[in-house]
Amino acid sequence: MKYLFILLLASPVWAEEINWKAQPDAAQLAEAGFTYAALDAQVRHLAKQKDQDSADLELLEELVLKTNVEALEDYDRGALSKMHVASVHFLLGREAWKEKKAKDAQKWLVNVPRWHRYYPEARLLLADMAADTGSDGAREAFEEQCYEIAGKRADEVNSPLLKRYYTVLAEDCITIRARKLYKAGKFTEAIEAYARINKRAYKWPYLLLEKAWAFYNVQDYNRSLGLLVTYKSPLLESYFEPEAEVLTALSYFRLCLYDDSLVVIDQFYNNYKPRTEALEGMLNAHKGSQTHFFELMQLSPEQRRQLHPFIGQLAAQIGQRPRFALDQASLVKVKAESDRLALVLQNLPSNHRARGWMKDSVAHLGAVKENLVGRINYHAKKDMFEFISNVYELSEELFKVKLEIISRKKDLVYGSKKLISDRGRGSFSQVKRSRFEQFWKFQGAFWADELGDFSFGLANNCSTVKKEAPRE
């Protein structure tokens, strides 16, 4: 039935039967299924009005919810600020947040009502700003509101896209708490907050690294190493984090297992450096392109992997983000609408009164389409170049660890000392565990259940003993 309706909407015969005015209003366009064209018409109409009619504002709200708020990003902010609609207020608040204008952002975002689609996201932004001003009570309240409503909506909506959006949003709302606690140096509380995030969460693989940092800072290096080894699981193949290698090397270093640390450092240089250099060369060749990275994102996983091993993994990570899915969905909708309108225009008599606005509208839809392609292209490019710069920065940090290991080894030689023991396999006695943490012995358990609960059992090797003089 749904497909029959779409077919009917897409039918040029049906479109031709509309008695198009010389300048149709947004309501007529919306009724005919031209949502993006209707939104454009409505914004232009409202921008000219001194006193805005509530019915006009309601229609604007309805259209924004269909097209997503990003469709308004290119309009003049001054004109938008006069349109008192929750979606517009949300957009203005988010733009102010991006520009770090906290006061302006708060002014707009508090206006988004509880029933509104963007309410949980507005609360998330407010929580972020409250944390920056040190207001813990307000931050917690905003987080809870965001988490509660986003979680509830994720259960209620049917659209897979929206479900994913609300689910990720709910995860973001509890993650922000853990991150702010970490920043405040409250590592134990941060670990508890991270533990609230379900293993099935979209964000969970990314958060393993953050949790490992929290354990590193409470000097539980075994737990940190255990969390990081989770990335070696085939299930998490696409979640490759160069920073995880740095933290692994640092954790071994803190346990004075210098040789283990050096092995990790060498692996990093052998694995990441040549591949990153090759990737950089490849990406630099298309640095100025407005479409190359967009086209890369349209390739199948197999095609991407053939280009470069990192491209496949990076593109898989980018593809999992709600923003990419929403942009792709919007692009499909705009393209369909643009093609339909072009077809209607083609079938109109040459002297038809509607030809003028229709031409303008087709051109406008073409620009919206181009913007969306540019947006996908920009974000994919940005993420890939950020990855490269991150690898170079981390490689410098690893070099420092290497220097420090050499220096400490030299100290041992000069002091005629040696570390207390050679590297052992570890034991259960070295494993620290809170009462909420699982303890698997790898006996008959399902392997996927154990992910994220690993801990090493290595003894701290930092005590030194005097080296015996060699016998003659």
Added chain:
Amino acid sequence: MNKWLALLLLMSSMAFAQEQKTIYEYKKYEKFDLGDLEVKGQLIAPGDLSVRERDRRRFELDLYNRADFDPNIKHDIQTLR
């Protein structure tokens, strides 16, 4: 007459002495037994020689540690939509 005879004798003995070459010869080898040497006197300093071990000044590098996840928060919000 006697005076002239004594002078003649003295001059002839001097001429004879100038003709003789002096040869100095050094010892080619001499053995010292240090253990056998004894020094007589009073001991006024500690007998053992010792070197005090000193810790070297260490300059530790400022190794990487994550201060916060603020960039991740920003990134997450920007990738939501």
